[in-house]
Amino acid sequence: MADPMRIRATLTGDTVEVKVLMSHPMETGLRKDADGKLVPAHYIDTVKASYNGKDVMTAEWGPAVSKNPFLAFRFKGGSKGEKVTVTWHDTAGDTRTDEAAIQ
Amino acid sequence: MSMSRRAFLQTGAGATALLVVAAAGFTPRLGLAATEPAAAPDPRKPFQGHTLDEVVKAMGGSNAQQSSEIALQAPEIAENGAVVPLVIESKLPGTRMIAIVSEKNPHALSAVFNIPEGAEAYVMTRVKIAETSKVTAIVQTDKGFFYTDQLVKVTLGGCGG
Structure with a gap:
């Protein structure tokens, strides 16, 4: 199981800025290891963030997103103390969900 | 027995x-x-495209127009192509989707972000860029596809991991 995400959600005015740091190798499937064998592709292909049961951001990723992906996005209409939930799914079928309270 | x-x-x-x-x-x-x-429609299909036009076509659009209403912040020189920070912000009304394309990567499309109503057309992330090339931000609005691009010089490729 993958390591937890680090999520920070801050409220400024009426906008919530969410910063997410995921822990994932993001293998492209094109890289070779020390023995010259191809490392199989293993990357996050979908990310979903929701607030109050409503999607505030969804993303489709390819292997070209950097290792240990960082992501920031903004949405309107959040309030302090409420939770933002982020879920990712990768090409190996793994999935992880974490949440953070808006500060 | x-x-x-x-x-x-x-x-x-x-x-x-x-x-x-x-x-x-x-x-x-x-x-x-x-x-x-x-x-x-298969959301993975645009990821097969190798050029900006192919990607836009696979997303169901055509003739993306250049727009100055999209702000793409990328470094002019990226020392490490494996980690290139990008900030994309669209001022176009009704922005629904933001995508990142680097044409010289093995597959042009890096990431697609869907912006639901109520969310701001703002994304910050980090991508891999194989070699010096233009990085393009595609934005889809109700009126079609728009883009803006910037050249990023890479001194160390992003394929090494």
Whole structure:
């Protein structure tokens, strides 16, 4: 199981800025290891963030997103103390969900 | 020891029942797999494209227009192509989607972000860029596709991991 995400959600005015740091190798499937064998592709292909049961951001990723992906996005209409939930799914079928309270 | 008729029938019936269960378990799943792609357009298809036009076409658009209303912040020189920070902000009304494309990567499309209503057209992330090339931000609004690009010089490629 993958390591937890680090999520920070801050409220400024009426906008919530969410910063997410995921822990994932993001293998492209094109890289070779020390023995010259191809490392199989293993990357996050979908990310979903929701607030109050409503999607505030969804993303489709390819292997070209950097290792240990960082992501920031903004949405309107959040309030302090409420939770933002982020879920990712990768090409190996793994999935992880974490949440953070808006500060 | 020879098998009695009763024992033979019992094991035989058990095996048949198992076969029936196995068949019943597999066929509906096969049927589902066959119908699924037709129900929704494949969101992975744009990732097969190698150029900006191919990617836009796979997303269901054509003729993306250059727009100065999209702000793309990228470094002019990236020392490490494996980690290139990008900030994209769109001022176009009704922005629904933001995508990142680098044409010289093995696959042009890096990431797609869907912006639901209520969310701001702002994304910050980090991508891999294989070699010096233009990085393009595509934005889809109700009126079609728009883009803006910037050249990023890479001194160390992003394929090394």
